[in-house]
Amino acid sequence: MTSLQTRGKLYLVPNTLDFAVSADAAHADLQTVLPLQVIQIAARLTQWVAENAKTTRAFLKRVDSVVPLSQALQSLNIVELPRPQKGAKVAVRAPLDGLLAPALQGLNIGLISEAGLPAVADPGAALVEAAHRLGVLVMPLSGPSSLLMALSASGLNGQSFAFVGYLPVDAAQRTIKLRELEAMSRRHQQTQLMIETPYRNQALMAAMLSSLGANCQLSVSCGLTLQGGWTRTDSVALWKQRPTHLPNDIPAVFALLSV
């Protein structure tokens, strides 16, 4: 155990938004979405805690093509986070302290998700909580967040907004939740953001068009930062008049504001 001064830090390393969707991800340019300094920090880290080790290795190959890794990829220590159910509220705490052992020995650690910022709409928060508890400094880095890019592109209220994660899969429960969100949005003039597993994009869209009021503003962002990514914001009435079919293999962010 080292003193606070010589402990390693926990870097929160943002990932691109394209791994889940593109077979050509390895050819995409990392500098579209990541600052050079973030790539430089990633190139130096030898200890990783990852949502997914395989996509982390692919990420590090892309890093290496911009800034050579300080050590061979094969020699890096990449450990996977215990994976909670997406949307689960509480992660297991017990085994996480061990993942921070390298920091207690003086080595910096990188935490990385499959896409976007770690610990936002993704596992990882419990590891960050453990870092605070153990006195390991937490260093967030700048990178793409599909949620906030979708919010800024929506034109809906960015002064007050909430992200509620995934809606219930059960149709009746989903309708109840959508009406709750619409009421909350109206009461607080708060934009409500949510995501869905891509193959259920179209089902969520259909549920929104049948559950929400005609004047409710609905924004959908699909494939942001990818070739052909788009954002459409319209009233529910206009979405019904001119529907847009959503792809079943590209992540989308949904936002509603009841005005």
Add this chain to the structure above:
Amino acid sequence: MTSLQTRGKLYLVPNTLDFAVSADAAHADLQTVLPLQVIQIAARLTQWVAENAKTTRAFLKRVDSVVPLSQALQSLNIVELPRPQKGAKVAVRAPLDGLLAPALQGLNIGLISEAGLPAVADPGAALVEAAHRLGVLVMPLSGPSSLLMALSASGLNGQSFAFVGYLPVDAAQRTIKLRELEAMSRRHQQTQLMIETPYRNQALMAAMLSSLGANCQLSVSCGLTLQGGWTRTDSVALWKQRPTHLPNDIPAVFALLSV
């Protein structure tokens, strides 16, 4: 008026997080927080709508030092957004359409805030809404968001969170609002994020420590992406035992989660 195909786009250009706080901002490295591609896009834009023209010119000088501007800074068209009160819910719509005239003539426009992502916790959403209405494509770009960096660094729940902007200045109203947020956080297990004008950082902190329950988790991020930036997460009880004095000239993000 051009056809949809030949219209210009509205790029949402992220800014650094340091203008409001650093006299040496011009010397800071843009590539700490911005992807090279974003800098390249900014270097080519000749039409700007800005929260603040002066800081936009300073930003563009920094862009120029990485990627030469396509036109002399003096020849760029930089128009300021009409400035709503911070936290105001409704912006004036009438004059905004005119700001998009260059796009209707085929020129790309950049929208930029004084810090972070445009239209998030900042004016600009009304311009984005006008773009959607006029058929101008909206292109959000990857960059730093102090809100989401603070959330990821907090270790609090990132699967459900809300940003509520500024709290009331009046002490009694602020206490009521803080208790409402704590109750909301407990009910939905939702992290509640807020910001304050830096000179009131310490007043908000004092109000939190006196209004919130001892077990409420409180996270403060101060000066993220700046030299010496930090995040501390502890229970209200521990913050009271070991207070941290907050600077009155550096923006902070406050987050609470009632567990």
